[in-house]
Amino acid sequence: MSLVYPKESLSAYPKHLSPGYKSTIKRSPSKPLIIVPHTLSELTGPAYGHDAIQENDNDLTKQHKGEPLGERIIVHGHILDEDKRPLPNVLVELWQANSCGRYVHIVDQHPAPLDPNFTGAGRTVTDKEGYYRFITVKPGAYPWGNHKNAWRPNHIHFSFFGHSFLSRLVTQMYFPGDYLFPYDPIFNSVTDEKARQRIVATFDLENTIPDWALCFRFDVVLRGREQTPMEH
């Protein structure tokens, strides 16, 4: 299998400089990025197995003595490459605010309570079909200092590994129909409407567990596809 990583696929990404999100102004490269070929150093990448994962790492409601407050939810999906081939045995990590919109981080001091039964960090490894599943609570919206009356839409941070170091992805998963979408410069940094919808989970009634938890599906496509004969 000889995989390639066409750069055109990155057209869906936000630009490094997106002035609506103010922190990008001093944290984006100002000189042109240097175009170089993909060598073995880029075409390989870290691989992690099940040994890194502990029981309940993928169930954020079972990491403490009691259950966290908030709406219990299931978040699941498939990790695929650009050929829609499932990516088995890859590490998926997530972190999020609690149901009140507060992170367990010393920098987050906004006046919402911490939940002694919720850290907000999870991880898992995909199965042989490239499938992952988490149980957590729905994170709350929270204010931030980007502009007057700025609030982040509800979101869960995700980190993924794929075929190579070029497939590495850190992103955020949003919830369908969020009323804060039009006002959020981070979400809207993805300017293409169709691409933007790919970071919004779909509500999954079929896999919602009656009397227990709503379910959301978040399928993810990482860089990497087979080389076609034309490209040889």
Added chain:
Amino acid sequence: MTKFKDQNIEVGITPSQTVGPFFAYGLTPKGRCEWDPNGQYSWKETIGDNLITPDASGDRIRVEGTVYDGDGVPVNDAMIEIWQADSQGRYAHPRDGKALPNATFKGFGRSATDKNGVYGFETIKPGAVAGPNGKMQAPHIVVCVFSRGMLRQIYTRLYFAGEAANAADPILNLVPADRRGTLIAAKESKGGQTVYRFDIRVQGGNETVFFDI
């Protein structure tokens, strides 16, 4: 349970979003961001800043540097990931078909910057690896930077000061000569340990070279 639902998958890759300021308790729990105000949350580290495994051969080194923003202010909430070959130039990945005596050396590490914007890794100096058109590449480490204010990761490379192979490296030679120095880590000695200093300037006059890959 219905697991697979291909019709929901749009054509195209999933876009990147910023890692934000609050990743440390999830991704770098033993990193140097203070995140645990009550001291009650424990979380085992999956990927850390020490790449050295018991079976790893080669020169032990420390890689260290400060990340700066466009105003020259240290970035205290960045996450640096590195990917490298072992001391004999082999990557722990199926695409590199060579035998692996350093069987447990993964070559992957992660470090959060501290309040002074400093990151650091304990690792092994990598060997030369194959490059394009049958040429060899000088020893180097692929470096990936994530941070609040970065909507997508930026990639650069760390090369080692004093390496004769740098002059013929096919990637370094694609970089304008006056900017190549930003990719060369300076060799220092700290308490008997070899330290390669690799500061990352995200923007500005002496901006680090980043790659469009």
